[in-house]
Amino acid sequence: MDPTQLLLQAGVGDWEFVWRQRQFFVDGTWLAVKLTFFSMLLGFVVGLPAGVVEAYGGRYSKGVVRPLGVVVRGTPILVIISLTYFAFGVSPAFVAATLALGVRSAAYQSQIFRGAIESVESGQMEAARAVGLSKLDAIRHVVLPQALRRSVPGFQNEFTIVLKDTSIAYAIGVAELLKRSYDLFSIQTTAALEVFLAASLIYFVLTFTVNRGIEQLHDRVAIPGGNQ
Amino acid sequence: MTDPLLDVDDVHQSYGEETVLEGISFEMERQDVKVLVGPSGSGKSTMLRCINRLTDIDDGDISLDGDSIYDLDVNDLRRQVGMVFQDFNLFAHLTALENVTLGLKRVLDYGEREAVEKAAWQLEAVGLREQADSYPAELSGGQKQRVGIARALAMDPKLMLFDEPTSALDPELIGEVLEVMRELADEGMTMLVVTHEMGFAKQAATDVLFLDDGKLVEQGPPEQLFENPEHDRTAAFLSRLTKLHGGQ
Numbered sequence: 001m002d003p004t005q006l007l008l009q010a011g012v013g014d015w016e017f018v019w020r021q022r023q024f025f026v027d028g029t030w031l032a033v034k035l036t037f038f039s040m041l042l043g044f045v046v047g048l049p050a051g052v053v054e055a056y057g058g059r060y061s062k063g064v065v066r067p068l069g070v071v072v073r074g075t076p077i078l079v080i081i082s083l084t085y086f087a088f089g090v091s092p093a094f095v096a097a098t099l100a101l102g103v104r105s106a107a108y109q110s111q112i113f114r115g116a117i118e119s120v121e122s123g124q125m126e127a128a129r130a131v132g133l134s135k136l137d138a139i140r141h142v143v144l145p146q147a148l149r150r151s152v153p154g155f156q157n158e159f160t161i162v163l164k165d166t167s168i169a170y171a172i173g174v175a176e177l178l179k180r181s182y183d184l185f186s187i188q189t190t191a192a193l194e195v196f197l198a199a200s201l202i203y204f205v206l207t208f209t210v211n212r213g214i215e216q217l218h219d220r221v222a223i224p225g226g227n228q
Numbered sequence: 229m230t231d232p233l234l235d236v237d238d239v240h241q242s243y244g245e246e247t248v249l250e251g252i253s254f255e256m257e258r259q260d261v262k263v264l265v266g267p268s269g270s271g272k273s274t275m276l277r278c279i280n281r282l283t284d285i286d287d288g289d290i291s292l293d294g295d296s297i298y299d300l301d302v303n304d305l306r307r308q309v310g311m312v313f314q315d316f317n318l319f320a321h322l323t324a325l326e327n328v329t330l331g332l333k334r335v336l337d338y339g340e341r342e343a344v345e346k347a348a349w350q351l352e353a354v355g356l357r358e359q360a361d362s363y364p365a366e367l368s369g370g371q372k373q374r375v376g377i378a379r380a381l382a383m384d385p386k387l388m389l390f391d392e393p394t395s396a397l398d399p400e401l402i403g404e405v406l407e408v409m410r411e412l413a414d415e416g417m418t419m420l421v422v423t424h425e426m427g428f429a430k431q432a433a434t435d436v437l438f439l440d441d442g443k444l445v446e447q448g449p450p451e452q453l454f455e456n457p458e459h460d461r462t463a464a465f466l467s468r469l470t471k472l473h474g475g476q
Contacts, residue, residue: 126282127319127376130280132335224365225365
């Protein structure tokens with residue numbers, strides 16, 4: 001049906017319904033934020049070293065990390081989350097969802113960091129080694145500070161995807177934003193548009209504000225005179 | 229008798245199928261300034277990179293102060309051998325001062341204050357006191373290269389390697405870098421320099437080495453190589469280079 005038609009048909013009462021349930025939304029939002037934060041964190045803690053290994057690792061370390069990433073990236077998130085909760089029995093559901101989203105994010109973040117590391121001119125590593133820095137010190141003090149700055153746009157993308165994909169946790173019963181929207185919709189079926197519009201508005205405001213925040217941080221750490 | 233500072237002994241090097249160096253031998257005494265010249269692809273840069281092990285050799289040996297460089301810890305070797313790059317390779321996220329302090333702190337274990345003091349002094353020595361807090365992107369090419377020299381010198385190297393230090397510079401900026409290199413030579417630094425600047429070779433070099441096709445064709449004091457070379461190839465190459473880069 002035409003959306004404007006829907007709007008016209010929907011009674012004011014359905015918006016009131018949404019407003020009255022605002023605390024229910026807020027709790028779901030808070031859960032989505034926590035899911036996002038912890039899975040991004042897990043994704044970073046695992047994904048950064050994985051990216052370094054993919055860029056600089058030896059044959060064996062790459063031989064382990066690379067196929068793992070390929071498998072995880074090739075598996076639908078719904079399958080990963082179901083496996084984690086139902087097959088591997090991780091509980092409570094919030095932990096299972098965080099783990100699943102985090103592992104998936106690690107697989108993607110590793111590629112963001114690998115790409116950023118490889119974009120740092122090889123002369124930077126060479127000059128650091130020529131001064132006498134060990135490879136690890138050169139990575140830590142010369143390559144990574146530049147690579148991390150360059151990975152911000154990719155990281156913003158990843159954040160946006162993870163935040164929206166927290167809604168998948170609905171599949172294992174985590175009462176995040178989308179799950180709660182379904183619950184409300186089943187109580188008042190006429191309020192479909194209002195309920196889901198409110199949920200998507202919340203997702204949008206979250207992605208928008210956090211992305212602006214990351215951009216400001218990016219500007220603040222930008223290299224003076226540089227083009228990144 | 230003491231060992232020469234640098235002893236390059238019958239060095240062979242190849243990248244896969246392609247042979248780059250075919251039995252290069254030469255020695256450097258302390259305070260020598262040797263200039264490596266030769267057509268592009270003759271193996272000059274590779275020769276330099278073998279000395280601080282950025283490139284590994286296939287055969288032969290290189291000794292620094294009597295020790296084979298393969299018996300030394302690679303990071304310790306590199307601390308003793310400074311390198312200046314054609315493209316500067318300054319650490320882009322660090323100020324001029326921090327470019328110099330990084331090695332002092334991470335390799336020589338200097339404390340923050342000592343490192344800053346030494347780096348500031350080193351930058352002043354290359355005429356960049358005012359630019360200490362500038363980032364590489366805010367510096368001219370000549371200033372960048374002087375930071376590159378200061379970064380290498382701060383480690384108190386026994387030997388300095390220069391890999392075409394002025395080739396990426398606008399002509400009007402070459403002079404300031406050569407000036408710093410000349411001063412360094414006058415102070416007695418041992419230097420191995422790949423360059424096309426024949427003016428520098430004539431004024432500052434104790435010897436000029438002519439490399440062609442991976443072989444050392446000829447070496448000798450600049451006046452001998454420029455005025456009275458043994459080989460026609462040397463004569464032809466040097467006269468062409470002098471016409472192009474005779475300057476200063």
